[in-house]
Amino acid sequence: MTSKHLNRTAIAIVTCALILSACGNSDTTNSTNSNNGASSNASESANSGASANNNDGASSETVDPAAKYDPPIEFTIVGESDPNLKFDSGQTYEKNGVYDMYEKDLGISIKNKWMVDSKQYPEKVKLSIASDDIPDLMKVTVDDLQQLVENDILADLTDVYEKYATDETKTFMTSDGGKQLDSAKFDGKLMAIPVTNSPYNDAQFLYVRKDWLQKLNLTEPKTMDDVLKISEAFTKQDPDGNGKEDTVGFVAQKEIYNPAYGFAGFFNGFHAYPGAWVKDASGKLAYGSIQPEMKTALKALQDLFKAGQLDKEFFTVDHMKANELVANGQAGMAYGPFWLTSWPMPSAVVKDNKVTADWEVYPIPSADDSPALNQVGLGVNAYYVVSKKSEHPEAAIKLLNRFIEVDSHPITPETKAYKFGSSDQELWKLNPIVVMSQDLNAKTGGLLSKAVEAKDPSSLDGNVSGTAYYNDAIKFLDGDTSLWSSWMNAKPHGSLEIMNQYLTASQFLTNAFTGAPTPAMVAKKSILDQKEQELFTKIVINQAPVDEFDKFVEEWKSLGGEEITTEVNDWSAKRGG
Amino acid sequence: MILKRWAREWYLHLMLLPAIIIVLIYSYGPMVGLVIAFEKYVPAKGMIHSKWIGLDNFKYVISLPDTYRVLYNTVYISFMKMVAGLIAPIIVALLLNEIRAMVFKRLYQTFIYLPHFLSWIILGGIMLDILSPSSGLANQLLQSLGFEPIFFLGDNRWFPYVLVGSDVWKEFGFSTIVYLAALTGINPSLYEAAEIDGANRWQQTRHVTLPGMVPIMILLATLSLGQILNAGFDQVFNLYNAQVYESGDIIDTLVYRLGLQQAQYGVATAVGLFKSVVSFVFISLSYIFAYRFANYRIF
């Protein structure tokens, strides 16, 4: 051990690391450190990692993942700035408490090559790639990743991940069965660290004005027919009682596939899965947007639009504008993810510390007897890549270890500075690597609502976010309306409980294609997507007849869709089905 | 003789030197990058080592079905902007010229020139607001007059005209003042002579004022001809959405999306180069026409 100034937390990691490397050397098994809560699954992966080490040969290869660099190394990153961050006095994006922690604990001195607003981040990344000027570590999209791999400018992380990733990290990164980590592998080589997240967070919910349901004597939405009836009643029967026909069924914004105030949940209710690759009857992968179910769903939407049950101008408005319908009490239903009640709904629902409308959340109803499946993706939107020119690719893994370690345990005085400033709870965004749990919310949802109902948090012990939700929900019950969003998530029959039901009842349909874009996708997909969105929106707003859909299917196939389908199926065959 | 000439001219060369250096580095230097148009550009390999593919990028662009739509949109929008941007300020300048009360004249000028100061970033935000079909000022006015509301920014029938209208709205004040400047430059004795000949106001306008404005009209028209493929990136970029790609997508937004969002650098550069060549042809033609027919040298 070279480091001299270890604080308590670091000692804990070092201990754990020592045990792990010991197990690697002696080939003993199942030495689990109870301090970091690692499961037996974790020790298996640690074990395989250790044996990989041994395959490399000499035992001197064994490394200490938590070793501090001395003298400190410089590690360049790029980042997204956030105008709402409030730094402690004297701190900046270049020099702040979070970076200081990494320098103190790991000897990694983080330098920003550039830092821009998140809206410009994708363009700036493209510029960096195009001018061959990338930092040691950078967060990129899957498209960028593909391009970077093809251009051969990324470090192969396979070995450093095996050697340096801790037990805890490996568990964390593969709790979904390894799908997300696999998506970063090219020809078996790990070329990036996926920004893990829960795919289940994409689940859709139906939000309904319960007070309107009651007023108009309507039943709760169980089937799509119920939904359509409610929509009609909300439009025609004057639910706000002002004597004017100024209400509509749904809140919607211009992008029909957008998770919030979009129609993803509506499509899924018809068993249509736009944008996803699904197995067809013959077992082949087919594109969801061109299946007949999609046409049925579009027709249904067009009917809603024609009947005035959608805002006449929804296809021009953004979320904030659409939210005005909620604020003004002019719409009674909306599809959205669990975070819809965090954004943008609260500003429209909670006014002057009062919850002004009684919104309830329901599972998405199905158009027939089989339950609706929630279309979800891989759950990974981005990847961290390391430059081939980087002198310390392993530093990226050390950063990852550290973040997971800090994030998975209750905050201590020693680790507080990784996440919070003295006045700002959002400083964790400055961590150079941020990954999210793959199943936390969906798992927590099962316990949370019961805990809230019983006002007993004991089942949530050690669950950081679950406890936070619980506390928020209790505070809401005590009158703090600013926590309405947490309440909607955590309450009995709230969105997280429903998410848990989805999970236990297997009501998820995972996009069957999880690879990087194929060559034909890179070349043609964006144009096809654009055409798709353009036409489907037109159908919905009745500027094109529904039968245009059939023409589009043919066009889609001939303009590259056929080629893409072949590539996707080849990919699937290579994966073994 | 030659020496004498050199002695007189070298100062002039010297004056140009700083600007020439800057232009060489920052305008001509990057033009080396135009070779990307003929390459399958791979950033890590750089411009020199990327694969040369001749005209393949151009062929690809031609094969794209959207290319023609985009080209048509660009020319259509910029042509309408040119025409409207030429006529509107002339009319307003003539009308302003009739105002004798200096206070009002000054006031009007100040107001109509104001929009010129707003960037499209800011105007984009304002227009979204004002043109909103339900709550926007424009549609409230239409409705109070008994018309159906119009989805200005979401309807392909209206979007190009919104672009033209808002561009004219933003810039006509500027051009108006340029024309006014030309008007004040007209020799007053011409008006006196016309009055003695018994010409009324309208005849004076036709025979004295308008001819006096011809040079500046030619200058502005020529400069705008060079912009025939510039339909206004800043404006379109900040106003358009997927619904109106059909009528609003222009070359510059296409280049931006190809180059930065889809990483098709070679293709994007090829489209850009095409645009430059066409603009060059147009500005050369207009320069020659102006010189030949109006006997006027622009630069």
Place this chain on the structure above:
Amino acid sequence: MDYRMSWSRKCFLAANYTFLTVISLLCLIPFIHIFAVSLSSAAAASAGSVKLWPIDFTIASYENVLSKREFLTSFGVSLKRVLLGTAVNMLLTVLVAYPLSKEVSHFRLRTVYVWFFVLTMLFSGGLIPLYMTVKMTGLMDSIWALVIPAAVPVYNIVLLLNFFRGLPKELEESATIDGANPFIIMWKIFVPLSVPALATLTLFSMVMHWNSWFDGLIFMNQPEHYPLQSFLQTVVIQRDMRFLTPEDVELLKLVSDRTSSAAQIFVATMPILLVYPFLQKYFVHGIVLGSVKE
């Protein structure tokens, strides 16, 4: 002058005043609207009910804006950029326009130079080569990246060289005979005679620099170095929602509302509105075109 107006002339004038007033109002309304929104309560603004008069009058959004560090720093960057950029622009405009206003008989390479400059209005290497050039010349992330690449405003040069051509030739000829060199002639004769044109072009240049946003986004590496319009683009234009994580969403709750962006927009236009009246009196004489061959 005949001061007795005919009936038709009166009619025309009345219509004329009405028409111009309407047009002027059309140009003013957006400013008034934004101003009204910025002075309204957040609730009224987000419900879309504010028109031309503030509802629930409050100056909270201005207090908010003026305490916002990013806004103030980028405001400072923009001021600096305008001062530096305009100074460099004007210097080079005069230095280039003067030689190019000479006839070919006095300056043989004139036409070559003219096209050398005009071509840059038409051709550009595109974004990425420019980015690399700026990087190689070491301007990245400095204020000069916003000043130097845009240092030679060809459009302004064309306007000024036309103005120079319109000045009486005799002045220069007599000075040349007196033995003054072109620098002296330019500085002592041409510049003083061109004050209106120079003032006009100064304003153009200032407006250009104040309103530019794209170069700020591309060349600046830190939010503290953004000029105002680049910063505003991040405020006014909505975020791309497709890649939103639930954690981002938490933050969106705090994102500035409509009144605050209205206030920022308004503050951002103030400097130009303040400068404008001082330069306005020159406009009418600023852009006179000479050199029309009779």
